[in-house]
Amino acid sequence: MTTKEFVNTLSQKQDIALKLSKAESPDEAYKIAREDGVTDDQNTFSQEMKAFRDSVGKVSQEEMGMLMGSASTSEIVSAVSTWIGASAAAGSAAA
Numbered sequence: 001m002t003t004k005e006f007v008n009t010l011s012q013k014q015d016i017a018l019k020l021s022k023a024e025s026p027d028e029a030y031k032i033a034r035e036d037g038v039t040d041d042q043n044t045f046s047q048e049m050k051a052f053r054d055s056v057g058k059v060s061q062e063e064m065g066m067l068m069g070s071a072s073t074s075e076i077v078s079a080v081s082t083w084i085g086a087s088a089a090a091g092s093a094a095a
């Protein structure tokens with residue numbers, strides 16, 4: 001799967017998102033993604049994750065609430081934090 005496809009599955013794969021958010025290096029994040037089926041090279045993966053991080057950072061809390069339906073504010077903040085953490089770990093090599 002491509003990195004974009006991988007990103008689209010992160011909301012359903014909380015365990016993978018959590019592992020990514022705890023990754024201590026871009027290499028470790030890429031290894032986690034590869035184990036989950038990402039076929040892109042590491043450079044592409046890092047660039048796509050950086051773009052994802054930048055996009056998530058631009059979404060307002062209200063917009064995120066609409067995307068997540070009836071989730072509470074704490075659930076939204078937790079989800080966004082996990083996604084941003086995961087993408088930051090993976091995208092830091094491209095920064």
